[in-house]
Amino acid sequence: MAFSTTLSTSYILQSNLFCAQKSNQLSLRKSILPPQIGNKIVYQPLKHNKVFSPNRCVGKINASLKWEKGYKNVEVFSKEHLAVSLAYDVAQLSNKFTKERGAFTVALSGGSLIKYLRKLVESPYAETIDWSNWHVFWVDERVVPKDHLESNYKLASDGFLSKVPIPPLNVYSIDDALSPEGAADVYETNLRRLVTRNVIATSTNGLPKFDLMLLGMGPDGHVASLFPGHPLLNENNKWVAFLNDSPKQPLERITFTFPVINSSSNVAMVVTGAGKSSAIYAALEDEKKTDLLPVEKVSPEGELKWYLDKGAASKLFKE
Numbered sequence: 480m481a482f483s484t485t486l487s488t489s490y491i492l493q494s495n496l497f498c499a500q501k502s503n504q505l506s507l508r509k510s511i512l513p514p515q516i517g518n519k520i521v522y523q524p525l526k527h528n529k530v531f532s533p534n535r536c537v538g539k540i541n542a543s544l545k546w547e548k549g550y551k552n553v554e555v556f557s558k559e560h561l562a563v564s565l566a567y568d569v570a571q572l573s574n575k576f577t578k579e580r581g582a583f584t585v586a587l588s589g590g591s592l593i594k595y596l597r598k599l600v601e602s603p604y605a606e607t608i609d610w611s612n613w614h615v616f617w618v619d620e621r622v623v624p625k626d627h628l629e630s631n632y633k634l635a636s637d638g639f640l641s642k643v644p645i646p647p648l649n650v651y652s653i654d655d656a657l658s659p660e661g662a663a664d665v666y667e668t669n670l671r672r673l674v675t676r677n678v679i680a681t682s683t684n685g686l687p688k689f690d691l692m693l694l695g696m697g698p699d700g701h702v703a704s705l706f707p708g709h710p711l712l713n714e715n716n717k718w719v720a721f722l723n724d725s726p727k728q729p730l731e732r733i734t735f736t737f738p739v740i741n742s743s744s745n746v747a748m749v750v751t752g753a754g755k756s757s758a759i760y761a762a763l764e765d766e767k768k769t770d771l772l773p774v775e776k777v778s779p780e781g782e783l784k785w786y787l788d789k790g791a792a793s794k795l796f797k798e
């Protein structure tokens with residue numbers, strides 16, 4: 480298990496009083512038995528007791544939602560603690576993969592995610608992470624010039640990449656001179672070259688296996704540029720697809736497809752804001768459905784961890 484805070488056989492609730500002290504976690508854990516009916520595991524909202532009120536959330540709740548495949552690894556934070564915890568976990572993964580493979584491949588999304596990486600550019604991570612081994616990609620990108628306000632590259636560059644010494648050649652932005660189709664083709668060709676050279680690891684079915692994929696989610700449940708009801712949700716051949724008809728501006732984009740997203744070693748879903756609470760509830764409940772939101776199709780070979788704030792998690796709480 481690569482993420483550091485996976486829990487075992489019970490819900491574990493951690494009071495906000497103790498949120499910042501990782502070393503104290505063990506002694507402060509409190510178990511709540513998971514809901515079980517016979518062998519069938521049913522969804523039940525996260526519980527909390529009077530010690531912790533989500534409305535006063537300034538720390539975090541560690542919780543694992545039990546479902547048929549095991550436990551969902553979910554943490555609920557104040558926004559500040561989300562950034563602290565995300566930086567800690569990313570740094571752990573960076574060390575692990577740098578040691579194991581001599582490279583750390585990270586795929587970024589746009590949106591508020593970049594802001595939640597802010598602690599990584601501060602001490603102690605700024606000076607202790609081996610940035611020379613980082614290889615940075617985009618899960619999705621808007622097909623606009625790299626200096627355009629809508630560019631995910633610009634967002635990441637301004638808020639993160641310009642502040643750490645990742646070699647420029649290890650930052651794989653799209654060719655913004657090309658059409659969406661051309662940009663997607665060239666991006667996929669580059670991924671294939673990097674898989675061949677083992678810069679990017681390979682999954683058992685020959686797909687690129689990113690060490691860490693950092694995903695955000697829109698209120699409609701979209702991830703990457705994979706939107707509800709869009710045909711690209713079912714794209715199983717391409718690694719990188721293009722679209723000219725994004726329901727959200729800008730219309731022209733490229734995006735990793737689900738086979739690539741789901742080949743990852745680690746996926747961090749970073750979701751904040753009450754506007755996302757319904758999609759989060761749908762994603763974390765354990766009901767059988769046929770019409771899945773894009774976020775519900777995120778099911779990596781490796782580890783999936785949810786970083787939520789109290790707004791995004793609000794429909795999971797049960798007073």
Ligand SMILES: O=C(O)[C@H](O)[C@@H](O)[C@H](O)[C@H](O)COP(=O)(O)O
Nearest residue numbers: 588589590591592695696697703
């Ligand atoms: O390309 C886009 O339209 C955005 O990048 C989008 O996919 C974003 O990542 C999510 O909507 C989450 O964004 P927030 O975290 O800012 O809500």
